[in-house]
Amino acid sequence: MTGRRGRSGKRRWAVMDLHIHTPASTDFQETDVSYLDVLRRCEARGLDLAAFTDHNSIAGYGKMLEENQQYELLESLGRLAPEEAQKLAEYRRLRQRILLLPGFEFTATFGFHILGIFPPMTSVREVEHLLLNLRVPGEALDSGSSNVGATSDVLSAYRLINEAGGLAIAAHANSSNGVAMRGFNFGGQTKIAYTQDANLHALEVTDLDARGHSRTAAFFNGTKPEYPRRMHCIQGSDAHRLRTDPANKKNLGVGDRATEVAVDEISFEALRELFSSNDFARTRPHWPAAEEAFDFIRQAQEEGPSINQAFHDSMAQRGGKLYAVIADICALANTHGGTLYIGLDADPAKAPAGVPNPESAVRALEKEIRSRISPPVECQVDTQKTRGKTVLRVLVPHGDDPPYAVDDNKVYVRDEAETELAVRDEIVQLVRRTAGPPVMRVPEPEPALPATTETPAVAAGSVGPPRTGVEVVEVEERDGVRYYTMRDLRNGNVVKNVTQASARRLWHYAITEFDRLPAELGQAAVSWQRDAGILKEQHRGTRKRYDLAQRQAGKVRVFFGVTEDGLHGEWRRLVGAEAE
Secondary structure, three states: OOEEEOOOOOOEEEEEEEEEOOOOOOOOOOOOOOHHHHHHHHHHOOOOEEEEEEEOOOHHHHHHHHHHHHHHHHHHOOOOOHHHHHHHHHHHHHHHHOEEEEEEEEEOHHHOEEEEEOOOOOOHHHHHHHHHHOOOOHHHOOOOOOOOOOOOOHHHHHHHHHHOOOEEEEOOOOOOOOOOOOOOOOOHHHHHHHHHOOOOOEEEOOOOOOOOOOOHHHHOOOOOOOOOOOOOEEOOOOEOOOOOEOOEOOOOOOOOOOEEEEEOEEEHHHHHHHHHOOOOOOEEEOOOOHHHHOOHHHHHHHHOOEOOEEEEOOOOOHHHHHHHHHHHHHHHHHOOOEEEEEOOOOOOOOOOOOOOOHHHHHHHHHHHHHHHEEOOOOOEEEEEEEOOEEEEEEEEOOOOOOOOEEOOOEEEEEEOOEEEEOOHHHHHHHHHHHHOOOOOOOOOOOOOOOOOOOOOOOOOOOOOOOOOOEEEEEEEEEOOEEEEEEEEOOOOOEEEEEOOOOOOHHHHHHHHHHHHOOOOOOOOOOEEEOOEEEEEEEEEOOEEEEEEEEEEOOEEEEEEEEEHHHOOOHHHHHHOOOOO
16 A cells, blocks of 8 residues: 545645554563554554554564465465454554554664654565665664664764665654754754754654743754754654553553644655655644644744744735735745744734635735746745634745845845845855855854753853854944944854944844943953853843853954854853753
């Protein structure tokens, strides 16, 4: 079976658990459990898609197939006993009801766990050959052990799984043996590479249904400069037993932590298409009555405006609201892409206003995008329901032919949560992006930190600058006018010849504050911790913004308008934020 369409032929929500162990894993916790029992439990938990993912092995999936083939052989010979005929019929029914995918949980170098999920027609021999290429010892292919000695590294595993036609998913990424390395006092470039690699299809997390900015999906939502690729996040049970352990509720059973995915059909191909799309509302945690309980629009509103997310209460012509929508779309395409909501205020305390005549509004907006933004940008405009209202959602891609302009000559970019007209140097950067492959900024490396329970102070040179906000690099006065050189801390771009009059919002703020700085930034002006300190802290709703200072080589650098997304390493400790 390669796939099944929903009855209506339209996109439907399907329930999946892509992380299920079987008795073929050495740490499976229940005896006298058959592979048929595991499938029965999948059905009982309402799963539409499931994957058998034993440790460094496809033995469980293979033994299930062998058992089916033996029954089918006996059936063809007319020697099938009644009990065997009943089991064969049950297998056939369940495998028609559930799309079961072959897979494994691979233990990479240093113990990181990676799921490899494959199309249903993939043979056991093909997957075993891949495991051998991943340097799993041949004698360990049937053992189902998580300890298999020195194997391939994480990035090689992603690449080989992808090249073999599979889905590479980082297993329990935010937990033990997870590539996100949450709670580690080191990681830096390694963590970025392990969670942003082009061959990685998704992150499996254990807190998909959590709220707030501390959940893993919020960390990998594309707003952090060093993590610009927004990641699809799913959850899986990692079941080593049929049902939840009554003595330990965290020891889950089959389907106890599942994901719902919106797909056109229940197939491996539909799953791959989902993970390659920029629609991040097509995955959600599964629980009873999920459609009423989980509202991704409300969640987006709670997260608020950002470099890749914007809100408009309407798109009326009057008051320039429609133009503001078009400018935002242009800016998102020129920056990192993102999502725009119409009929929804950015303030989560405000109920959605909705959009009147939503279908005609979709057509009108699509026409405006086609006629006013050049070159063409392929946006997806659709309608979504939230709290009884219909709002418009616009999915904007990261454009591959910048600079994009409104009405032929107005180039907009996204400056954190604001849309602004691009200046000359930024337009030059956009042109260079078209001329060559995209370049992801590599942040200054973070050193490994000592294991300690105390909060260390920031030492000179121990950490690079924050990764959001701006820095005034240089000031030059010509004919009585002061010209400033600004550095964008998110991408490292330097913009020259900025004046107080021409500066946009954040730059204007930074220039104003810079000109007010005293000649010496002493303890009265800065709350220093050794060589770094807080100059100012501002609150905007639930978000905070900082002006920070750092002493380096006898000089003081000041960073204005640093958001929480730009804090890393010791900067987070300085402001009292949670460790990443």
